[in-house]
Amino acid sequence: MTTTDSLDRTVADPIGLITDLVADAESEFGSEAIRTVVTAVAGGRAKSRNLAKALATRPALLTDGRSPAPRAVGDLLIGLRKAGASAISPPVCADCGKGLRSLQRQGQDWYCSVCIKETTECAACGNTRRVTFRDRKGLPRCSMCPDHDDRDPATVIHAVINAIAPGADRDVVAEALRRSAPHRPHYRQRVVWALEENPRLLTGEGYLAPHRAILRFIELLHEAGVPGIVRPPCPRCHRVVRIDKPLDGQRVCRNCIAKSRIEECVRCGARRKPATRDAQGRPLCSNCLVTDPANIEVCTNCGKRRRVQNRTPNGPLCPNCCPLPVLVCSICSRTAPGTHSRLTGLPRCGGCDRRQAHCTTCGRLRGIHSGTAEAPVCGPCTAPDAELWRPCPTCGEAERLRAAGPCPRCTLKQRLHELLADDSGSIPPKLQALNDALASTERASTAMRWLSGGIVSTILSDLGSGPRPLTHEALRVSSELGWSGQRCGEPVVPPALRRLLGEQARVGHIDQVRRSLHGQFL
Numbered sequence: 001m002t003t004t005d006s007l008d009r010t011v012a013d014p015i016g017l018i019t020d021l022v023a024d025a026e027s028e029f030g031s032e033a034i035r036t037v038v039t040a041v042a043g044g045r046a047k048s049r050n051l052a053k054a055l056a057t058r059p060a061l062l063t064d065g066r067s068p069a070p071r072a073v074g075d076l077l078i079g080l081r082k083a084g085a086s087a088i089s090p091p092v093c094a095d096c097g098k099g100l101r102s103l104q105r106q107g108q109d110w111y112c113s114v115c116i117k118e119t120t121e122c123a124a125c126g127n128t129r130r131v132t133f134r135d136r137k138g139l140p141r142c143s144m145c146p147d148h149d150d151r152d153p154a155t156v157i158h159a160v161i162n163a164i165a166p167g168a169d170r171d172v173v174a175e176a177l178r179r180s181a182p183h184r185p186h187y188r189q190r191v192v193w194a195l196e197e198n199p200r201l202l203t204g205e206g207y208l209a210p211h212r213a214i215l216r217f218i219e220l221l222h223e224a225g226v227p228g229i230v231r232p233p234c235p236r237c238h239r240v241v242r243i244d245k246p247l248d249g250q251r252v253c254r255n256c257i258a259k260s261r262i263e264e265c266v267r268c269g270a271r272r273k274p275a276t277r278d279a280q281g282r283p284l285c286s287n288c289l290v291t292d293p294a295n296i297e298v299c300t301n302c303g304k305r306r307r308v309q310n311r312t313p314n315g316p317l318c319p320n321c322c323p324l325p326v327l328v329c330s331i332c333s334r335t336a337p338g339t340h341s342r343l344t345g346l347p348r349c350g351g352c353d354r355r356q357a358h359c360t361t362c363g364r365l366r367g368i369h370s371g372t373a374e375a376p377v378c379g380p381c382t383a384p385d386a387e388l389w390r391p392c393p394t395c396g397e398a399e400r401l402r403a404a405g406p407c408p409r410c411t412l413k414q415r416l417h418e419l420l421a422d423d424s425g426s427i428p429p430k431l432q433a434l435n436d437a438l439a440s441t442e443r444a445s446t447a448m449r450w451l452s453g454g455i456v457s458t459i460l461s462d463l464g465s466g467p468r469p470l471t472h473e474a475l476r477v478s479s480e481l482g483w484s485g486q487r488c489g490e491p492v493v494p495p496a497l498r499r500l501l502g503e504q505a506r507v508g509h510i511d512q513v514r515r516s517l518h519g520q521f522l
Helices: 003-012 014-025 031-042 045-057 071-082 153-164 170-180 185-197 212-223 254-260 286-290 350-354 408-420 429-439 444-451 454-465 495-501 510-521
Strands: 104-106 109-111 119-121 128-130 245-247 250-252 310-312 315-317 326-328 335-340 347-349 356-358 365-371 376-378
Touching: 003 014, 003 045, 014 031, 014 045, 014 071, 031 045, 031 071, 045 071, 153 170, 153 185, 170 185, 170 212, 185 212, 245 254, 250 254, 326 347, 335 350, 347 350, 350 365, 408 429, 408 444, 408 454, 444 454
Parallel strands: none
Antiparallel strands: 104 109, 119 128, 245 250, 310 315, 326 335, 335 347, 356 365, 365 376
16 A cells, blocks of 8 residues: 555545554454444544544554654554554653553653653742642642641631622632532632732622632622622623633633634635644635535435535435424424524524514514514514624624624625715715615615626716716616516516515516616616
8 A cells, every 4th residue: 555545545534544554563453343443532534534644644653652643643552452452552651661551742742640740940949840739829839848828718718708798698608619619629729819819800800810710709609699799791892791711811701712713714715713724734614624525425315425414324414415303383383394593492494594574573674583473573682682693893783793794784885885986985966865775675685685796886886986877878788787587588677676676577678677767866
């Protein structure tokens, strides 16, 4: 087997390649036994491919057990040794060369429990020894110099809280401290030291907490009704939600953590959290990952090579062949394939999932998420505080913004201004009625799709900048209006333009549309 063939199999058949490489090194171990161990260790597709690539690049890992190597290789060596493979080497310490039965890593290297310990100068005695403790200031201490504090932690923290909220119940404070880290007394002591040094963590600055348990302690005190205790807001989005993820020295919410990890996909250009990285370490989004030719498989139902939507005991299924469960829709009461709403947890059919209607609570035309077919309720009115809804940075309306930037309505207004504004940056008075009509259409996405047509945007831009006069002759050719298709020899007015102009006929003559344009905009 050549190296090129091995690298090709890392994508097409990683489990088979790993099994063959192990069988070459361990001739007395059966292939089925090897495959069982490999399947248990290799895990999913990405992990198995990385493991196969590491072994194909350096097969000697199986016999010398030396790092640097991915952790999955060490797990495989340990699993094979436990299964009885004698020719396979266990992972060996990168420092002393000792065989390992469990892994402790620094970067890509494996170490034994002795060699991995940090050695530095003790902050108490000054001797250079292995670090066993950290004192209240975070400085290293050796095993001979622990940082003792004989005071009762509950008494100390009660005195701190009593200065903020006089008369606070000591038993309530002690129970909250115990529940913040129930099985880690030494960790509770660190929490007390941190709060004693900076009591402002309890009154709104909890996002600076050096220990995660401090935030849990604040939550418990707030639930117990201790006055003066303030739940800290996220320092980035300013929402009062759970914040326990460290970012740039602060504790932030999970949404802000996700935003901080957004990168531009090198294939499609979308700005999302990377799902993986290519061979050069560049980010790839989740959509490019699942649609990559290397990840496309043959659907067991239709036999076509498509991206995998679901995996069954019989094999992968593509999106078209993956059936939805049949449920009773909580909105229209029909029994049909559907899913459960993320907001309400109730079943919702595919039709109601795509349907837009005027909300009976706020009156806006939006996608419905609850209520009934006769009295629909939109998402923000169903769950106003849900993390799915974010205020538009332009108009402030709560919307489900799937990408950074303004809502669809504000995006439409910005696009119209770009197309219709003249050199001075303002919309000419003769085009103001056209701008208002397009900007006020109920379905902003429909208008945006119409404006996305190349010839439509070109004509509107020419009208705004002056090269094309606003006359019937300038709008004479139907193809220039972005119309497509004919019926009985007459141009078909697209549904988007028909709704915008109030035209109800399915087929319209150019003269009729001209008259509509003339009546509204000329």
